[in-house]
Amino acid sequence: MSNNADEIALVQSLKRRELSVGPGELLIQEGQSEASLFTLLTGWAYRFKTLSDGRCQILNFLLPGDFIGVQQKMVAVAAHGVMSLTSARLCVFQRDALWELHRQSPTMGFNVTWLSAREESLVDEGLLSVGRRSAAGRISALLILLFKRAAGRQLDGGVDGVPFPLTQQHIADALGLSLVHTNKTMRKLERAGLYRIEHARLHILDAAKLMTLADIYDPINSRMSTSRPLV
Amino acid sequence: MSNNADEIALVQSLKRRELSVGPGELLIQEGQSEASLFTLLTGWAYRFKTLSDGRCQILNFLLPGDFIGVQQKMVAVAAHGVMSLTSARLCVFQRDALWELHRQSPTMGFNVTWLSAREESLVDEGLLSVGRRSAAGRISALLILLFKRAAGRQLDGGVDGVPFPLTQQHIADALGLSLVHTNKTMRKLERAGLYRIEHARLHILDAAKLMTLADIYDPINSRMSTSRPLV
């Protein structure tokens, strides 16, 4: 199997059904065994973990096109939950889809590895934020990153903003901050004219300032260190 | 290609050379393009990101058997650096090894996806710690997790402790804490008799107490929520 049409046919053959869900629905429960593999056709969702007192950490946000449940298929028991953020449409794959994909098409198998690695780099970025950025920096980084991801899926590239279905509680849970502190910091940034959220759409008004606050590393324009890598 | 001997032969064929490094050497630089794919034969390493002021966030620790550089192969330009923690021996693969692995053996390709997903779940756990646990909880969680990972690679299962090459600076950088606060909190836990580090070996003295502090979720003994998952 080598050409593109065949790959689409392969994915179609592994598809079991479509599923529509409302906002705030639990797609995969923490600790669940035998979770399904999905892909998000429309709508947003997020992966999360909770502590025993109910506090929640959002691991990353899932946008249309993202896979859901690759890790669950891998470790038998889900280490994290997945919840829809908006109403959403999902493509549900058969249980052994991940294996069949690898078996029948090395290209598609490679793509899955690629997607998995890309998702990990999103979590990496989140960890950098939560570990080392101030509250204002974390919010700036999150807004920019989500804007970029969402804008990349639109034809207009985000000139009229992008959909933004997160509540401040979601933002707090993603950034490891309290709701109150999140609110105060966001208001400050908003009053400073750095961004605007209106009708559940995010507009970036001063990207440069936000990038500065977030201290986002631009690999093209700077080298941090003069030491040479090994290989 | 389907049996185990063939898979070993495949990996061998993709191996380009072996490499020995000392402690604290940079294996992959942030922003580096065309980084190699390695596997860690002996020794420990870590992945990290830095901010422009030099502060560093360790993303996760790499132990023998772990892959290094899967993500780098995927995104052209490395989003994080990798540094050795101890002296280490590496197996260096040829540039297109990841693709050849998928192409020649679906089983091995699937395994790579599995490893990648497992590494992501480590970062997830780190993010939960940094986002939602207190300093004592973070340290407890880190010690337990590293102990388990290291003990699993020893014949004695860790009854006489496990190697522990981290300095307090590494721990601070992994947990998003300052060095000073890390030290004070670790001393408190050590004085309370929860663990001991001696001759660069970690001994867990009171695993139950550490688990409680870390609020580690045990999926076998508890269900957090009564709501049923969707599928």
Place this chain on the structure above:
DNA sequence: CGAAATGTTGACTATATTCAAGGCAAGTGG
């Protein structure tokens, strides 16, 4: 229209950071 969810703000408290100083152990060069 009323209820529930979300957003906003101030006052107070807790946790963690920064600054500063010193100790200990290992390695180095005279």
Place this chain on the structure above:
DNA sequence: CCACTTGCCTTGAATATAGTCAACATTTCG
């Protein structure tokens, strides 16, 4: 062999950042 450096660990005091509590405003939705 001994001063001397260097890296890592340790501690206290002052400060800053973020969390908690409490109250109220605003929006959304049935």
